[in-house]
Amino acid sequence: MTKIGIGIIGGGYMGKAHAVAMLSVGAIFNTSLRPHLEMVAATSIETAENYRQAYGFARATDDWRTLINDPAVEAVIIATPQNTHREMAEAALKLGKPVLCEKPIADSLEDARAMVDMAEAAGVANMMGFNYIRTPASQYARQLLAEGAIGQVTWFRGEHAEDFQADPNLPHNWRCSGIANGNMGDLAPHPINAALALMGPIEKVMADVECVHKERPGGTVTNDDHAQIMCRFANGVMGHIYSSRLATGRKMGYAYEIHGTKGAIAFDQEDQNALFLYRAEGPEAERGFKKILAGPAHPDYLPFCQGPGHGTGYQDTVIIEAKDFLEAIATGKAIWPTFRDGLAVAEVVDAVHKSSETGRWVSVVQV
């Protein structure tokens, strides 16, 4: 086992999750690389110091460049807003340091492409923080689809629906401006990433992006609240993706339902330890959706618990991500989702905006 110094830029929601993940991933997965919380960076030294103490980092800084340049920091996690991702990733990659970057990849397609180019030129581990898809249940769904368990797929429906902006009386806040803070920047990348992971590339989209609550106490909202996307995948399959921050009652509506000629798969992250599988086989009288509880027979479950159905949670998906990141570093092999996969999501997001503006089908350009 080898120690590896971790630097995390940002210590909020996701920064904390990554810190916790790095503290426990070694013991859980018996990883060959053992992370050490070397340094945390925040926008002020007071905040950074608070993070340091709370999460147990060795050092704190208010300058992310200091963190990246520190020789003890051997891998960098970027958990800051996406308009900062490019230059941070660039700085780390130039030094040959592996980077785990929160989603979405960047503010613009141009930045996203630049990041992919740099990462691939650097030849070091680069990964996007799409942790939702890493539940044992969703990993198993991917595996089933890859094996053709449900035959030829004929329909995909995905969504990510939450309700944190559903109340029109909620005052104007940071989520209400900046395209990246809107639904398409914040939530939509999750189900789009799920769609790509489960179904492969998207060929074209026809979308409707809307801001429903345009005025809030304290200001005008300048980004979108929810969006729906009709799509066709490269394999010809018809699909639909919906993302919303207005979906009253939905707290973690990261869900999908996929039908094929021989079966169907359904998942809803509000009950993240269950996968629903239907196989069109055996006597009609016995057919039905099976509720499969995640257990040791499913990917990445056993290290958390020997008992099936005992369940993993949100934080565990970040720990699984940490394990993969460490493995990518240790083995030198790219592990999904890389920056290139983050770019693929960004390309869909871009096409969605264009489609909604023109009211036309728009091809997803992959460069």
Next chain:
Amino acid sequence: MTKIGIGIIGGGYMGKAHAVAMLSVGAIFNTSLRPHLEMVAATSIETAENYRQAYGFARATDDWRTLINDPAVEAVIIATPQNTHREMAEAALKLGKPVLCEKPIADSLEDARAMVDMAEAAGVANMMGFNYIRTPASQYARQLLAEGAIGQVTWFRGEHAEDFQADPNLPHNWRCSGIANGNMGDLAPHPINAALALMGPIEKVMADVECVHKERPGGTVTNDDHAQIMCRFANGVMGHIYSSRLATGRKMGYAYEIHGTKGAIAFDQEDQNALFLYRAEGPEAERGFKKILAGPAHPDYLPFCQGPGHGTGYQDTVIIEAKDFLEAIATGKAIWPTFRDGLAVAEVVDAVHKSSETGRWVSVVQV
């Protein structure tokens, strides 16, 4: 109580359901009009006679005009393919006889409009057989929406997904040709009707209609297998409707989910006695979707059973329909859904085809 002679044209799936409904509706709802199964018509006299005996009609005929013209037949139920609806309805309405007509209303918008005109000119009871929306749960959902229980609605998603054509090896059959026998003719009218009932008129649609299994053993399929529709309602709300006969595992996926600023409603007819309601009120810690079991407090439930949660079934929705038809006849008041409501569905279906062909948003023209 007054006896009323009923004639039913067609004795298959729906003809039987209507016959059974007419036999029991009086006892269940204590209706003022008491139906008598006067005559059944089928395409051959043997079939008609079989229906007569099986369901208990007084007489049988192989000529639907005989049925309509018979003085003892005081109300007519049309349960035949939609290409026959117009002339049958015309014949009955000319004689001033009330008509209950199975969905979809007709083969073409022209026929549908003609039927509406005739029915309204005749001034007699005319009704479409959209029975799914008549479950106590869905009636209650309509009532909640009408009362504004979930505030300003922001999103509607409806679907009707079944899997009877999901197997690509299923031989070519009568469902595989004729636009009316395809998914858009057969299944889509149900969720479109639900959308109109719950949300009001649809302003425009953007659709993707597809035949996935184009070749089947025995022939080429010339109508559609599934379709998705993005829409905007006249009230501005964004919506999505999906209908499919390929949805492996789904047997009665007549479902909807509606979000508003103050709550949400969800329903799936595979568990037709439950309605899910979320109200964004009270302490956060206690919020959640309520599973409300249909009971005597909900529309049209009590006549079936005094015990809540004891449940109604498919046949009961047709009995509720029969009750409403009899009431429309007895009171002379139009009861939803009339032919005009059937036309509204047909107008959406028409716009969907146009949109899918052109890849553009298409306005739903209401004449």
Next chain:
Amino acid sequence: MTKIGIGIIGGGYMGKAHAVAMLSVGAIFNTSLRPHLEMVAATSIETAENYRQAYGFARATDDWRTLINDPAVEAVIIATPQNTHREMAEAALKLGKPVLCEKPIADSLEDARAMVDMAEAAGVANMMGFNYIRTPASQYARQLLAEGAIGQVTWFRGEHAEDFQADPNLPHNWRCSGIANGNMGDLAPHPINAALALMGPIEKVMADVECVHKERPGGTVTNDDHAQIMCRFANGVMGHIYSSRLATGRKMGYAYEIHGTKGAIAFDQEDQNALFLYRAEGPEAERGFKKILAGPAHPDYLPFCQGPGHGTGYQDTVIIEAKDFLEAIATGKAIWPTFRDGLAVAEVVDAVHKSSETGRWVSVVQV
């Protein structure tokens, strides 16, 4: 097809259900015997006349003996309180008329046994009105168990939980006195009947019967509110049965869960069209409870609807019962559950009371 005159004694909750069933059973199941609602009896002529008009009987009477003795009444349905069952059944059986009797069979074991003896001596169709067990899902569960689908059974848990007396402020009413109106008389027979149907005879019981709300506005409650029963079946399997009228939130909690060495079965009548089946076979990763929707592949479903998952309801279970009663009459064969099966339930109820009084295990004596 032969007409058969039906007389129903009692026109309340169950009397109505039987009348409706007799009106539609012929058309639904294409029965050889076709019921005619000949006469209804009630305690006053006004009430009887109301029932007659509402349900469509030919005649009404306030004297049940008149009904039984009427030559046009060829089969008798007893839907009155159980203290009247014995003499009514006796009168009908003496005339060789088939009897369908509501549950529970009688007020005392002595009466129940007398009824069984009379019925078996008369050699005519005799049946108990346990309609809940006749859902297609529960019939299928019985079939699966009979086939050994879940291997050697190791545990049975059944319950019937409703909440109609849960509020302690509910005034004293007819349910509050008379052992037959208590939970053990009214509700418990249902899950006990289910236990016998699914598992076979019960050998011994250890029970706790309780009246929780002893005082209600207007009077003292002298029967029980809820009861739990530990039992051992004749096949040695351990079981538990709970019945309650205090189970706040439960509306139709007629439910069971059965585990065996090779699988498990679960059912809850609040979603009566689903049966949950687990088979301990195939790869671990794919195991889970299947939610099987009732459909044409299950017993007695198809006559109600050709579409799977479209659902049957409460009234339909009474119609299925009517079909079986008519078949028992037509064929002369005893169809489960006969009076003897009703007696078996009464014997368990009797042992339960004895056990609760003594705090000891009590054998179920079968005479």
Next chain:
Amino acid sequence: MTKIGIGIIGGGYMGKAHAVAMLSVGAIFNTSLRPHLEMVAATSIETAENYRQAYGFARATDDWRTLINDPAVEAVIIATPQNTHREMAEAALKLGKPVLCEKPIADSLEDARAMVDMAEAAGVANMMGFNYIRTPASQYARQLLAEGAIGQVTWFRGEHAEDFQADPNLPHNWRCSGIANGNMGDLAPHPINAALALMGPIEKVMADVECVHKERPGGTVTNDDHAQIMCRFANGVMGHIYSSRLATGRKMGYAYEIHGTKGAIAFDQEDQNALFLYRAEGPEAERGFKKILAGPAHPDYLPFCQGPGHGTGYQDTVIIEAKDFLEAIATGKAIWPTFRDGLAVAEVVDAVHKSSETGRWVSVVQV
């Protein structure tokens, strides 16, 4: 923040879970005491060394006394079979070191009582490892019950059902002998602890304890497979507890359902992030069980995630336990469940065995 050296005896299933918990609890809960994995003990030095490396302990030993006596070990976690608990706890408590002990507390009531006496005399933090009850959902259920949210409770049903010994062909293994390794020693303490936590003390029990699969390939089974317990709580409420290792299909069937005069609560750990709550208030038409997703408004959720419904998992319950243990140490206040609470469970288990042997109700003696 103060560092505290942790020693863990045992590194298997639970030992690992505690090690992981101690690694991350500080960062998650921002605890004042910050654990350091000082030493791990196992039965051989090789095993201990493996644990040390895998989980990141500073040192390893094959002598648990060495661990307890080591001055750097300031708190001890006992994760070994229960026949070892007493002497280990004794050794640690004598040195005034806090002890977190896995369930069940000990092999005998005598040992359990001795442990309680020692712990209370020592006056240091002592805690039992009942982690299941620490999900945010179950903590919230306890809170609701304590507040009287469902009125006067009338019924409690709890169970813990798994299926790891359901296959009769599973060879004889360590679980098949030793009363502590049987269902009553291993599984039953969980639902009994839940019953006590939610309902208060149990007054008397009437139980049926059984070994179903008495012979397995390789040997005779000498402990129990499943058991059911009828009970009366000290508050007079009737209850039932079932525990089983034969419950085919159930993977984490730690579940309870509680009815009261004003509402009901239901929980099943197979979907551990949901609590079902029914309140008998508001219009009948709107009543139903609410599915409440655990979120920041519920106990101990927020430190894991800011998003409601995002979910916690099995490992997180052990982390919550670690937080409470550290807090008990830091504050000197006893935090539930202490050794005394572990004894209360053991007293019920003891009474259950006595009742099953005698077939009589047995009082739970609390000394």
